[in-house]
Amino acid sequence: MKELSVIYVNYHSEAFIKSSILSYIHTTQLELEIIIVDNSGSEEKFIQLLQELPAIRYINAGYNAGFARANNIGISNASATNLLLLNPDTLLPDKVLDTIFHDFSNSNYVAAGAQLLNEDKTPQISGNYFVRGGLNHFLPLPILGKLLKKTALLFNAKKTNLPDSNSLVEVDWINGAFILVKKEVIAKAGLLDEDFFLYAEEIEWCSRIRQYGKLAIFGQHKVIHLESASANEAFQSSGKGYYNLYDKKGLQIMVSNFLRIRKQYGTVWFLIHLAVYSLELPLLYISNAVRSILGRNSFPKGLITGYRKNLASLYKLSPKMIRNQPWFYKVL
Template structure:
């Protein structure tokens, strides 16, 4: 039974995926279905008509502009009143009553928030939970050549792997993927809503850091959903690029999160690491004859990070949207 749970989807031109997600949610709920809110980020298409025609019980919120992930979810969380909430991506398929089973376990535990095991479409496990690395230094692993060296040093020194690809039955973690993030209302009252400075990426990481000060988080590994990773992002899949506008949004959000969670010093360490990665990328591509277009695009994005640095360090509220 899930009457005390509200499920929140953020929609931006993803009605086809959302129809499949909603179908699976209702199909895989044996008891009373949860309240469902769809928060639309000015899709400008027929999403509303398509969703409400198929699922008239869904409650719809129009943001009126592309508000991103944090602001849109916050609108849904506010609308849900006193209910516990599940943030669920439109590019997900619920399996074997995963939502109500996870909710029953969460309610019967001391955990304040949980995720479930995410699966790729072929059934292979996908990273579902994570641990914080001091200062967000794990972001340096994305850097070409330099990242491979840092990864080798980390393995040689026995550094703890910062993520959980395949969870046990109950696997404590420090932050949970925003594709499926279920949170008790009592924890939200203490930790606050998601930080609305974020447009896209890293907002759930920063939120989990605050939720973790209220109580522990976990992955319920026996409950599973399919996550079509990156399908709702308009500029391609994946989260490891460095050269496109989407990649810059990710870089900016990650640096912003480090500033908020760990402070200015660690933010500067990360920024200087990315800056050092520019000449390494150029030299590596020269020696491997891979061309200089990608290093030049990366250098442009790092220069843009420096342009944003005074504002980030200043710490005043700002909507960091560049897409």
């Protein structure tokens, strides 16, 4: 039996996946199987890699199944007792795969991540903590998000994330770019929720996984993550992280975040979030007008219009979410 199954989801990210695999495949001592679940039907672009590396298994999803459904296909076809969900835009140098696997497999943690680094070796947020009702989802809002952040600082509120670590730190949920998980716990917690298309699905999943054991970031192990590179390239978007709520990718982020709030915290918290996001819109118009009067720079072109359109789309989907109706919430 293989020691570790590494699962990639491909959507026009062939070059990233090749670079990622080549960053560790010739140095690892692990018995690996590498599963590529292809959402874009581009097997011909992997032919040479498949011929050269027999450890790779290729599965055509048959449609753009998104992150959750495609990873579930990989999980269901994996033969190892430990699984690694790995983003295409990651690089694993210096035998980090072997060392983190050794530490994880000899621990009592049911899931773990590594310390993610930007290309310039500066740290990325790798682990996170749950906040009551998911209130941290207000932070991307240009006005109310800033107000919430200032209020949190004033009251010295606990941080919602682990910005950097050089040692083992327990967390509530792990960045989806690199998640090591024991297959036995998936049998208890269930697969990723297939209502999600992209974004926030790993948060909801970790909320179920942690009912069966602890999660951690092994901060001493570093993985390069070209944050949002593959997604931005595939969806013609820009910006790192999840603070862009104004274009098509931003709509998917918004919808997925609200879906996660409904599933994890229930209808009341969902409606609270919807009310706050709705309040943000008139505040954007008022703030923009005041900036214009005072001769200050207005918001970036298209920000308010894009936010208004995305909010309207969210309202159309809200009845389904409130009823917790099974639905594939794909808007990209």
